[in-house]
Amino acid sequence: MPPEILGIIFENCLDEQTPTCAVLSEPPLLLGRVSSYWRSVSQSTPRLWTFLSLRFLETNVDRSRDGIKIANTVETWLHRSSPAPLSIAFTDHRIFQKDTEDVVIWLLSRIRMHSSRWKAIHLKFSSDYFLQLDALSSCAFTSLTSFSVHIDHMGWRRSLLSLRFDLTQASQLTSLAYTGPDHVIREDILVDWERLTSVAFSYDLHEAGGESATLPRHFSELALCRNLMELSIGLSTTLAQHLHQLDALAQGQTVIPMIELPMLHTLRVRRLSRSAHACALVDALRLPQLSTLHIDSAVLISWESPYTPSSHPDAHPPLLQMHTQTHWWHAHHFSALLDRSGCHLNALHIRDVDMSPLELARLLTSPSTSPTLSTFTFEPCPRAYPISDVLAHLVCVPGSRSTSSSPSPSQSPASTTGSRSPSFPSLTHLRLGCADETHLDGLADLIESRTSDRATQAGVHPLSVFELVIYDFVYSHGQGRHPWRKVCFDAFRERVLRCAREGGVDVDIRVERPYEPVYLPLPAP
Numbered sequence: 184m185p186p187e188i189l190g191i192i193f194e195n196c197l198d199e200q201t202p203t204c205a206v207l208s209e210p211p212l213l214l215g216r217v218s219s220y221w222r223s224v225s226q227s228t229p230r231l232w233t234f235l236s237l238r239f240l241e242t243n244v245d246r247s248r249d250g251i252k253i254a255n256t257v258e259t260w261l262h263r264s265s266p267a268p269l270s271i272a273f274t275d276h277r278i279f280q281k282d283t284e285d286v287v288i289w290l291l292s293r294i295r296m297h298s299s300r301w302k303a304i305h306l307k308f309s310s311d312y313f314l315q316l317d318a319l320s321s322c323a324f325t326s327l328t329s330f331s332v333h334i335d336h337m338g339w340r341r342s343l344l345s346l347r348f349d350l351t352q353a354s355q356l357t358s359l360a361y362t363g364p365d366h367v368i369r370e371d372i373l374v375d376w377e378r379l380t381s382v383a384f385s386y387d388l389h390e391a392g393g394e395s396a397t398l399p400r401h402f403s404e405l406a407l408c409r410n411l412m413e414l415s416i417g418l419s420t421t422l423a424q425h426l427h428q429l430d431a432l433a434q435g436q437t438v439i440p441m442i443e444l445p446m447l448h449t450l451r452v453r454r455l456s457r458s459a460h461a462c463a464l465v466d467a468l469r470l471p472q473l474s475t476l477h478i479d480s481a482v483l484i485s486w487e488s489p490y491t492p493s494s495h496p497d498a499h500p501p502l503l504q505m506h507t508q509t510h511w512w513h514a515h516h517f518s519a520l521l522d523r524s525g526c527h528l529n530a531l532h533i534r535d536v537d538m539s540p541l542e543l544a545r546l547l548t549s550p551s552t553s554p555t556l557s558t559f560t561f562e563p564c565p566r567a568y569p570i571s572d573v574l575a576h577l578v579c580v581p582g583s584r585s586t587s588s589s590p591s592p593s594q595s596p597a598s599t600t601g602s603r604s605p606s607f608p609s610l611t612h613l614r615l616g617c618a619d620e621t622h623l624d625g626l627a628d629l630i631e632s633r634t635s636d637r638a639t640q641a642g643v644h645p646l647s648v649f650e651l652v653i654y655d656f657v658y659s660h661g662q663g664r665h666p667w668r669k670v671c672f673d674a675f676r677e678r679v680l681r682c683a684r685e686g687g688v689d690v691d692i693r694v695e696r697p698y699e700p701v702y703l704p705l706p707a708p
Contacts, residue, residue: 204238
């Protein structure tokens with residue numbers, strides 16, 4: 184086979200979205216182990232060597248040869264990829280050690296030396312190595328399109344007080360992602376904000392990453408991002424901090440600016456701590472082109488607290504009310520964002536956040552949601568959250584068309600479900616979480632109403648994908664509920680499988696069992 188054709192085949196073996204690892208069991212090194220001819224062709228095909236991932240897990244305790252391995256690998260990829268642009272990802276989940284710091288210093292120096300070669304740079308390691316990141320400032324990154332730096336876990340900071348990233352020479356940069364250590368560190372990021380199309384702040388935290396205050400420092404820069412299409416924000420600002428900032432602005436007679444991002448189509452908002460409040464970001468945004476909204480949390484507050492509605496329509500479950508810092512975590516800020524923006528959502532994902540019933544009803548009945556929504560995900564917090572209101576909004580009634588109207592603040596969720604709920608005519612992908620078998624009949628009714636002839640009669644698109652996560656609490660098995668759950672689940676499964684056969688619905692049902700003990704086998708004494 185001619186080397187040109189074989190080289191093209193080799194290039195199609197790689198996933199261009201994932202940097203390749205320098206291991207013999209994966210391309211491109213694997214291709215060179217077949218024969219000398221394949222090795223010659225692979226080594227002379229630059230595109231095979233344009234992605235490199237260097238990754239160290241907590242289990243990689245022996246660091247004595249890290250420097251030699253990384254040096255050989257980086258030099259090999261630089262040589263064989265020339266003259267094509269090269270992307271590199273370096274991730275180290277281990278705590279700080281001086282040997283690894285020497286490796287980081289060497290790697291950053293090579294990145295600086297070959298600054299014009301890099302297309303994408305992704306770095307993730309302990310905050311103790313952030314002292315060395317100054318080596319990347321004022322580099323001639325003429326080919327760089329993506330720059331990503333994330334803290335993996337907190338270190339001692341070692342007198343680190345400020346950071347400076349001067350990326351003004353990166354004339355092609357369109358994607359910026361940064362997760363800083365914490366509010367003690369002051370970072371200055373110099374970049375052409377107007378050119379950026381993707382920004383992520385405080386979003387890629389490791390489990391020991393702590394809380395970051397990156398957003399408030401760079402909030403004003405968001406107003407400059409007129410071409411921004413994707414924004415991912417992790418929130419750690421508390422309600423008290425936000426109110427204090429508002430008071431300071433009011434005393435200074437400063438008008439809080441409204442930030443309009445006319446090109447933004449995807450917004451991801453993640454709560455990084457129990458005390459975070461969404462209004463710190465959401466209240467200042469206007470997003471007329473928003474089509475995808477993700478709302479999730481890095482901290483799942485509760486798995487199984489019993490949900491009992493409070494007298495206030497926006498109140499949270501009693502267990503959550505015990506944590507005053509989480510109360511009113513977002514209230515009606517997200518639905519107000521949709522109404523203010525006048526956008527048309529295609530996808531709405533709500534995961535692991537304590538969404539009040541009224542706010543959920545506002546989101547589902549918003550004119551920005553019901554006519555165009557095609558993908559909806561709801562995995563509640565707490566897991567025992569009753570989803571009957573959600574089902575009432577989603578189920579279709581044959582022969583009737585949907586009308587969208589937002590509930591007034593005086594209406595309760597129950598009163599909104601008594602009227603005709605929007606049928607979401609474009610909904611084709613649905614993922615729900617459920618912890619109570621009493622909702623299984625309603626789930627089956629929902630699926631049946633959106634498949635085959637019933638979907639046609641209701642004037643909606645038939646459902647193509649349905650995913651259900653069932654939260655099965657182990658403690659309840661001993662209370663006589665387990666046999667009844669099995670009966671309910673068997674009947675539900677039969678109805679859903681019939682929809683899959685007759686309506687072509689792709690069905691996926693998964694069971695999660697929190698707190699289930701795992702017994703490890705031990706040798707006999």
